[in-house]
Amino acid sequence: xxxxxxxxxxxxxxxxxxxxxxxxxxxxxxxxxxxxxxxxxxxxxxxxxxxxxxxxxxxxxxxxxxxxxxxxxxxxxxxxxxxxxxxxxxxxxxxxxxxxxxxxxxxxxxxxxxxxxxxxxxxxxxxxxxxxxxxxxxxxxxxxxxxxxxxxxxxxxxxxxxxxxxxxxxxxxxxxxxxxxxxxxxxxxxxxxxxxxxxxxxxxxxxxxxxxxxxxxxxxxxxxxxxxxxxxxxxxxxxxxxxxxxxxxxxxxxxxxxxxxxxxxxxxxxxxxxxxxxxxxxxxxxxxxxxxxxxxxxxxxxxxxxxxxxxxxxxxxxxxxxxxxxxxxxxxxxxxxxxxxxxxxxxxxxxxxxxxxxxxxxxxxxxxxxxxxxxxxxxxxxxxxxxxxxxxxxxxxxxxxxxxxxxxxxxxxxxxxxxxxxxxxxxxxxxxxxxxxxxxxxxxxxxxxxxxxxxxxxxx
Amino acid sequence: xxxxxxxxxxxxxxxxxxxxxxxxxxxxxxxxxxxxxxxxxxxxxxxxxxxxxxxxxxxxxxxxxxxxxxxxxxxxxxxxxxxxxxxxxxxxxxxxxxxxxxxxxxxxxxxxxxxxxxxxxxxxxxxxxxxxxxxxxxxxxxxxxxxxxxxxxxxxxxxxxxxxxxxxxxxxxxxxxxxxxxxxxxxxxxxxxxxxxxxxxxxxxxxxxxxxxxxxxxxxxxxxxxxxxxxxxxxxxxxxxxxxxxxxxxxxxxxxxxxxxxxxxxxxxxxxxxxxxxxxxxxxxxxxxxxxxxxxxxxxx
Numbered sequence: 001x002x003x004x005x006x007x008x009x010x011x012x013x014x015x016x017x018x019x020x021x022x023x024x025x026x027x028x029x030x031x032x033x034x035x036x037x038x039x040x041x042x043x044x045x046x047x048x049x050x051x052x053x054x055x056x057x058x059x060x061x062x063x064x065x066x067x068x069x070x071x072x073x074x075x076x077x078x079x080x081x082x083x084x085x086x087x088x089x090x091x092x093x094x095x096x097x098x099x100x101x102x103x104x105x106x107x108x109x110x111x112x113x114x115x116x117x118x119x120x121x122x123x124x125x126x127x128x129x130x131x132x133x134x135x136x137x138x139x140x141x142x143x144x145x146x147x148x149x150x151x152x153x154x155x156x157x158x159x160x161x162x163x164x165x166x167x168x169x170x171x172x173x174x175x176x177x178x179x180x181x182x183x184x185x186x187x188x189x190x191x192x193x194x195x196x197x198x199x200x201x202x203x204x205x206x207x208x209x210x211x212x213x214x215x216x217x218x219x220x221x222x223x224x225x226x227x228x229x230x231x232x233x234x235x236x237x238x239x240x241x242x243x244x245x246x247x248x249x250x251x252x253x254x255x256x257x258x259x260x261x262x263x264x265x266x267x268x269x270x271x272x273x274x275x276x277x278x279x280x281x282x283x284x285x286x287x288x289x290x291x292x293x294x295x296x297x298x299x300x301x302x303x304x305x306x307x308x309x310x311x312x313x314x315x316x317x318x319x320x321x322x323x324x325x326x327x328x329x330x331x332x333x334x335x336x337x338x339x340x341x342x343x344x345x346x347x348x349x350x351x352x353x354x355x356x357x358x359x360x361x362x363x364x365x366x367x368x369x370x371x372x373x374x375x376x377x378x379x380x381x382x383x384x385x386x387x388x389x390x391x392x393x394x395x396x397x398x399x400x401x402x403x404x405x406x407x408x409x410x411x412x413x414x415x416x417x418x419x420x421x422x423x424x425x426x427x428x429x430x431x432x433x434x435x436x437x438x439x440x441x442x443x444x445x446x447x448x449x450x451x452x453x454x455x456x457x458x459x460x
Numbered sequence: 461x462x463x464x465x466x467x468x469x470x471x472x473x474x475x476x477x478x479x480x481x482x483x484x485x486x487x488x489x490x491x492x493x494x495x496x497x498x499x500x501x502x503x504x505x506x507x508x509x510x511x512x513x514x515x516x517x518x519x520x521x522x523x524x525x526x527x528x529x530x531x532x533x534x535x536x537x538x539x540x541x542x543x544x545x546x547x548x549x550x551x552x553x554x555x556x557x558x559x560x561x562x563x564x565x566x567x568x569x570x571x572x573x574x575x576x577x578x579x580x581x582x583x584x585x586x587x588x589x590x591x592x593x594x595x596x597x598x599x600x601x602x603x604x605x606x607x608x609x610x611x612x613x614x615x616x617x618x619x620x621x622x623x624x625x626x627x628x629x630x631x632x633x634x635x636x637x638x639x640x641x642x643x644x645x646x647x648x649x650x651x652x653x654x655x656x657x658x659x660x661x662x663x664x665x666x667x668x669x670x671x672x673x674x675x676x677x678x679x680x681x682x683x684x685x686x687x688x689x690x691x692x693x694x695x696x697x698x699x700x701x702x703x704x705x706x707x708x709x710x711x712x713x714x715x716x717x718x719x720x721x722x723x724x725x726x727x728x729x730x731x732x733x734x735x736x737x738x739x740x741x742x743x744x745x746x747x748x749x750x751x752x753x754x755x756x757x758x759x760x761x
Contacts, residue, residue: 147563150553171553173553173558173561174556174557174558174559174561175556175558176558177556178531178556178557179556180554180556226556227556228527228528228531228554228555228556229528229531230531230532231528232525232528232529232532233525233528234524234525234527234528235528265524266524267523267524267525267528268524268525268528269523269525272512272514275521275523275524275525276524277524320521320523324512324514324515325511325512325514325515325520326514326515326516326519326712327516327519327521328516328519328712328714329714377686377714378686421585421588421589421684421685422519422546422589422684423585452585455542455545455546457522457545457546457547457548457549457550457551458521458522458546458550459522459550459554460521460522460523460524460527
């Protein structure tokens, strides 16, 4: 810039001397020009210096600004200070969840005379007590034990003031290769509904097939090994061994394995809106003097006992639909399970009196199908059909004392539930129960289910 | 014998073919983190997004398909702050995958790297669906992506050190482009400063802070609790004293209550994508905020 200025000045100045030709004048002019040049150059230099100074100040200001901004981003990006450390030793307290429930039942038939005609009775198969009653309260306590294990306890407080351990297990957190080992007491992974706690059921009670074949729910005292395949389609297979002390097994007072189970489940999505899971399972138990009350052909109550092998096959599926996979507004769930059990061994008739033991063989089956539809937020309606087949029963010599009715128990249930939030549920259920031959039990249930404490994540 | 040798050779070849594709398998809980991971990871990552923009991220089920994806994931990228509390814990537990358990390098919570708003002072379910760690919907403020991107880049480099330089380069490119984009959105969105709004769910505190909008009412009486007609009438009468310019909801929200308010309060109803993929325009992170700003401005006219 200074050069242009200088050039312009000299042009202007040299334009005039051409008129005055004297050398002295020329010299004088030259000297003046030289002086001018020097003055301008000095001034220009001064100006340049000032400009440079100003520029560097701007740079400095910009740098400061940038630094400040960086600090701001750093402040924003710095992980927020950890929440004030909770005082005391309770910082490591496990997750605690509590389920409260209560029922009002109106049963047209006496629940104490409940029978599943044609089936050996299992424990806890009665439809419950009449009028108001407290449901099962569940207390769950879960936490990671260390980096390798997770553990939990689930206590069921029954309305008759008895306490039972539903689940108490430890589970590996990451063996790698898709393997998980679980040990202790846990709900067996056979079937679909078996692993789910009562408060997550879609109806007040379990399907008849569960009552007949598993005594509501089968829990193992044992070990489970499960393998999840490294595929995009869900595939898990597993095996369990246990003491087999629960129905359809029994207390055995023997070493070794009393129950063994195998299961396989596959599942996946169909588009965004549908998801499914299907499976097959097998459970073998070896009951030893599994006793039960029955009435003989002359109507007297007798206690019988079964020893032998019990094989149970289960096929299950569940299919869920929600528009775009968004379950909040509407969704639908269809599930069904089929059971087939073969028991063979020896049956002792009237254990208190005769101890007449003879061969026993029975092949029986049952199934249920249910659909639950959330038709608007908070409201769901459900329908369930239960159907059992008492199949083929042979008491051998004891056929002389025990009836072998050819009857297919069934039950229809319809329910409506209202969920003010995801932690509370109120339910109305109507059922027509034809478990007993020749008798129809019309049932009305009102139920509440509440979930307190740690946010339980539910299984599929 | 020959057959067996052939079979073994084929198996070995297949195995090497698989190991040559040493990509980081990412399970992203929400689409915005899937999109961010894609920007930072490029072709070195393979991403499965667990939810889509039309699903309520609070209410997802631990579906078999998700368990299968979690099984083979090297990294899960989630929001955290208890947004996924109803499904992620069981997903991780059933995945039998030690790499992605909380505390492991394969477990990433975006909300841990930003300053959260609405941290409750009182923890009680009577307050509705409150998140103890603060409001988890951090993805509505684009500035929050900068610290998350930085942390995610570090995490990817930690898991895949061989490609650290590429992650750093992509991160640098993202930061430059993203900062310019933020300035662009901020300039565009200047008229939104101080604008009073109604929201359906408390899902936008970060967006409000960013653009300086004022939330005057919420259609959900408590977070996560569906609006009822009584409460909506109350909001309507409140709006007569304290008018709002628009009612905002996320694409996954049920539209009926905000449409009711639109009809009765005569204010526009704005459906924001909330995350990537809610509509054709918000197909990536840039589109998400282009559409967000554009729709908010549209409602002002």
